[in-house]
Amino acid sequence: MPTTRTLDDQYGRTARDLRVSLTDRCNLRCTYCMPADGLEWMPTEQALTDEETIRLIRLAVETLGIHQVRFTGGEPLLRKSLEDIVAATKQLRIDGSGTAPTTALTTNALGLAKRADALAEAGLDRINVSLDTTSPELFTRLTRRDRIQDVFAGIDAALAAGLTPVKVNAVVMPGVNEDGILDLVDFALDKGLQLRFIEQMPLGPREKWKRGDMVTAHEILSRVEERFTLTPAEKPRGSAPAALWNISDETREGTLGVIASVTHPFCGACDRTRLTTDGAIRACLFSKTADEVSLRDLMRAGASDEELADAWAQAMWLKKPGHGIDDVGFLQPERTMSEIGG
Numbered sequence: 393m394p395t396t397r398t399l400d401d402q403y404g405r406t407a408r409d410l411r412v413s414l415t416d417r418c419n420l421r422c423t424y425c426m427p428a429d430g431l432e433w434m435p436t437e438q439a440l441t442d443e444e445t446i447r448l449i450r451l452a453v454e455t456l457g458i459h460q461v462r463f464t465g466g467e468p469l470l471r472k473s474l475e476d477i478v479a480a481t482k483q484l485r486i487d488g489s490g491t492a493p494t495t496a497l498t499t500n501a502l503g504l505a506k507r508a509d510a511l512a513e514a515g516l517d518r519i520n521v522s523l524d525t526t527s528p529e530l531f532t533r534l535t536r537r538d539r540i541q542d543v544f545a546g547i548d549a550a551l552a553a554g555l556t557p558v559k560v561n562a563v564v565m566p567g568v569n570e571d572g573i574l575d576l577v578d579f580a581l582d583k584g585l586q587l588r589f590i591e592q593m594p595l596g597p598r599e600k601w602k603r604g605d606m607v608t609a610h611e612i613l614s615r616v617e618e619r620f621t622l623t624p625a626e627k628p629r630g631s632a633p634a635a636l637w638n639i640s641d642e643t644r645e646g647t648l649g650v651i652a653s654v655t656h657p658f659c660g661a662c663d664r665t666r667l668t669t670d671g672a673i674r675a676c677l678f679s680k681t682a683d684e685v686s687l688r689d690l691m692r693a694g695a696s697d698e699e700l701a702d703a704w705a706q707a708m709w710l711k712k713p714g715h716g717i718d719d720v721g722f723l724q725p726e727r728t729m730s731e732i733g734g
């Protein structure tokens with residue numbers, strides 16, 4: 393077993409949050425993420441097996457100082473062994489301290505109604521649900537699937553199973569769903585959810601994003617303040633991506649988050665490291681494929697845990713200071729969001 397260490401970079405940041413993409417496949421076809429006929433999915437033999445995935449999570453938690461593991465995709469509920477992977481993760485202890493890592497899931501919630509109880513029993517702590525509208529008609533147009541009632545059922549099941557706080561992530565897109573911002577707020581307050589609006593980022597089809605057209609965090613908050621009272625949350629955000637606000641009207645109150653990755657990047661406080669479905673380490677959501685380090689290839693070549701830890705640490709040491717979206721020479725990542733993991 394390698395000596396305990398942390399995933400530091402040259403700019404004083406330490407990774408504590410691991411994002412694990414369990415599949416590149418998805419059962420929705422969101423217009424801003426992929427074409428109507430889907431993408432060319434990764435061959436099974438290229439993806440990490442359950443044993444390989446758990447080995448790398450164990451290394452991250454027990455040796456490299458990871459405190460939280462979030463499972464993403466694609467759609468992670470399509471991984472049949474999800475409950476087993478969650479359970480194995482929850483049995484780990486951070487740096488031998490006796491404390492288990494926090495576990496979380498980002499999902500579109502299709503099928504969650506049938507699995508929420510089992511996931512909670514396996515040790516999942518909380519859930520983020522991706523939902524960009526409460527309108528059945530717009531949902532069908534955006535996702536190319538008529539499944540919004542299944543999403544609602546999944547949210548209700550997560551609440552009933554105690555997978556709280558249940559957060560709803562909504563990407564705000566110009567001329568698409570910006571008129572539904574207040575409807576999403578109503579929905580979240582009525583159900584006791586934490587809503588998080590997200591500025592659209594250049595991670596889908598290249599023609600779908602233009603910097604000058606995006607709906608900014610300032611515009612989102614201005615729209616919300618038309619009907620609700622907002623006050624900045626007292627709790628410091630730390631390395632969390634969302635700036636938090638206390639939100640209320642005459643009868644309801646809750647918490648609202650805004651993730652302004654483009655207009656107010658939080659790269660200086662980023663504490664994430666990412667493991668793709670095919671076993672590559674990405675230091676940043678916007679890393680280039682050439683900067684990835686394949687732990688899968690090292691494992692399958694017989695690498696020891698110490699060699700894997702060294703490779704992981706080296707990849708993170710080279711993490712850039714920021715995502716560079718506003719740089720003149722910025723290029724979108726070669727991989728799409730479903731391939732990288734949210």
